[in-house]
Structure formats: structure tokens, C-alpha cells
Amino acid sequence: MSATRLAAVMVCTLVAAACGDEAAETVTSPETVTFSTAQFSNVIGPGGRRFYSFTLETSGPVTVTLASVTSADTGAPLTIPLRVGVGRPQGTECPPATVVTVPAALQSQFTHLAGDGIYCIDVADPGTVTTPVRFAVRFTHP
Amino acid sequence: MVTRRTLAALIPLVVIAACDKTETPTSATDTTTTTTVASPTTTEEFNGTVTVGGSSFYAFTVADNGTVNVTLASVGGAGVPSTVWMGLGVGAPSGEDCSTTTLTNGPAGASPQVSSVYAPGIYCVKVADIGNLAQTATVAVTIAHP
Numbered sequence: 001m002s003a004t005r006l007a008a009v010m011v012c013t014l015v016a017a018a019c020g021d022e023a024a025e026t027v028t029s030p031e032t033v034t035f036s037t038a039q040f041s042n043v044i045g046p047g048g049r050r051f052y053s054f055t056l057e058t059s060g061p062v063t064v065t066l067a068s069v070t071s072a073d074t075g076a077p078l079t080i081p082l083r084v085g086v087g088r089p090q091g092t093e094c095p096p097a098t099v100v101t102v103p104a105a106l107q108s109q110f111t112h113l114a115g116d117g118i119y120c121i122d123v124a125d126p127g128t129v130t131t132p133v134r135f136a137v138r139f140t141h142p
Numbered sequence: 143m144v145t146r147r148t149l150a151a152l153i154p155l156v157v158i159a160a161c162d163k164t165e166t167p168t169s170a171t172d173t174t175t176t177t178t179v180a181s182p183t184t185t186e187e188f189n190g191t192v193t194v195g196g197s198s199f200y201a202f203t204v205a206d207n208g209t210v211n212v213t214l215a216s217v218g219g220a221g222v223p224s225t226v227w228m229g230l231g232v233g234a235p236s237g238e239d240c241s242t243t244t245l246t247n248g249p250a251g252a253s254p255q256v257s258s259v260y261a262p263g264i265y266c267v268k269v270a271d272i273g274n275l276a277q278t279a280t281v282a283v284t285i286a287h288p
Contacts, residue, residue, distance in 0.1 A: 050238065052238055053234075090201055091186075092188075118235055
């Protein structure tokens with residue numbers, strides 16, 4: 001190989017090696033979202049309702065389960081449905097944007113997709129409560 | 143004809159020139175961020191009750207960054223002096239309560255007892271008995287916000 005050709009090859013090799021940092025971009029993994037689980041329990045009587053406020057640090061799904069409904073007097077499990085919803089606090093209430101009327105269950109009963117900010121879980125008597133009942137709602141959110 | 147000595151001198155120069163990442167200086171740009179503070183455009187009235195040792199709260203939404211004026215307009219009820227001092231606060235709904243970040247104690251009046259600037263979001267006003275009530279009180283609160 002001539003000195004000129006050798007020089008050309010060496011220059012190209014050195015330039016490629018010296019400037020190689022631009023080609024090797026670091027691939028970053030997507031941001032991890034941490035989910036929190038909370039529980040809201042209280043007692044409502046006939047026609048009653050209660051709500052619980054919480055903050056979403058980032059947007060994502062709020063998954064809600066009416067985990068238990070029991071007699072406030074005896075503690076006996078009840079199969080009556082309650083109205084459970086997710087909304088945003090307004091005035092003295094929590095008008096739900098997503099709502100279901102369901103009995104207690106072991107698995108999640110609905111999911112509400114929400115942006116970041118303050119939201120609330122609303123639990124109300126849909127007309128099935130005749131004596132005070134204790135409820136427990138479990139919900140997961142980002 | 144290129145000699146080996148010439149090559150040895152040229153190669154580092156070529157490499158340095160090829161990798162010169164010196165950016166051409168650009169003129170500095172001054173960026174000024176102006177936050178507008180909006181005046182209240184909406185007025186909400188909260189009429190509630192406060193039990194002995196208890197509290198009551200009301201949630202409202204601030205649409206634009208601006209001034210929120212909260213006035214404990216009146217306190218009443220059987221056996222409750224209208225001049226009784228109550229706790230009045232502004233904060234964010236949390237759990238089954240209103241977690242206050244601004245709190246003041248005083249009697250009802252015509253002028254705002256709490257006035258501050260808030261970013262857009264959901265807030266709450268809380269009225270609480272600070273140990274002065276012997277009977278359940280009715281309260282009227284006016285909230286003016288953007």
C-alpha cells in the first residue's frame with residue numbers, strides 16, 4: 001500500500017473512532033409509574049353518601065373495588081349494591097364522572113382514566129340501604 | 143510525494159478538525175416570563191353548619207392563576223353569638239377533610255379574612271370551631287375566585 005493510500009485509511013479510521021460518541025446513543029427505558037392503593041371506609045344510612053378525596057400526581061387509570069358492605073350494627077356481610085363513582089370535589093359533594101351500582105366483590109369493578117389533579121371516590125345509597133351500613137372501597141391510582 | 147513525517151504531522155490535525163464540535167456562539171436572548179394574576183370572576187356561597195369541636199368544608203375550582211378572596215360573612219344559630227371567633231382556612235381536599243395551608247381565626251365580617259393568589263386547581267375552604275362553640279353554628283362563607 002502506498003503512503004498516500006495508507007494515510008487516507010488511517011485518517012478515516014481515526015476520525016470514525018474519535019467521533020464515535022455521537023453514534024452510540026444511550027437508550028433510556030420509559031418512565032416508571034408507581035401505583036398506590038388506598039382504602040376508604042365509613043358508614044352511610046338510608047339516602048346517605050360520603051366521599052374521599054385523593055391526588056393523582058400523574059395521569060392514569062383509577063381502579064375501584066367496593067370491597068365490602070356490612071351491617072353497621074351487627075357486622076354481618078350484606079349483598080346489597082351501593083353506588084360507587086369517581087369524580088372531582090365540588091362544593092360539599094363529589095359529583096361522579098364515572099359511576100356504577102354494584103355489590104361488594106373481590107375484583108375491581110370499574111376503571112376511570114384521569115389526568116393529574118385532585119379526584120374523589122363517592123359512595124352513595126342507590127335506594128337499597130334500610131339500616132346503616134359500613135362499606136370499604138379499595139382503589140388504586142398513579 | 144507525501145513523506146511519513148508529513149503524514150505524522152497531518153493526521154492529528156485532520157482528526158482534530160473533523161471532531162471540532164465548537165458551536166458557533168449565538169447572541170443571547172432574554173426570556174421574560176410574566177405570570178398574570180387574574181382578579182376574581184366567580185363568586186360561590188357556602189352555607190353550612192359547624193358542630194361543637196367540628197368543621198365543615200367546601201370545594202371550588204380556580205380556573206386561572208389569580209386572587210382568591212374568602213369571607214366568613216356570618217355566623218349564627220340558636221345560642222351562638224354572631225361575633226364568635228371561628229377558624230377559617232384554605233387548602234386542598236384530602237381524604238374526608240380539607241387539608242388547609244392557610245388558616246386564620248376571627249369573627250365574621252364584610253371584608254375577606256383570607257386573600258391570596260392560587261394557581262389553577264381544586265381547593266377548599268374550611269370553617270372550624272376553635273373551641274368557642276357551645277351549640278352547632280350555621281355559617282355563611284363567600285368565595286370569590288377566577
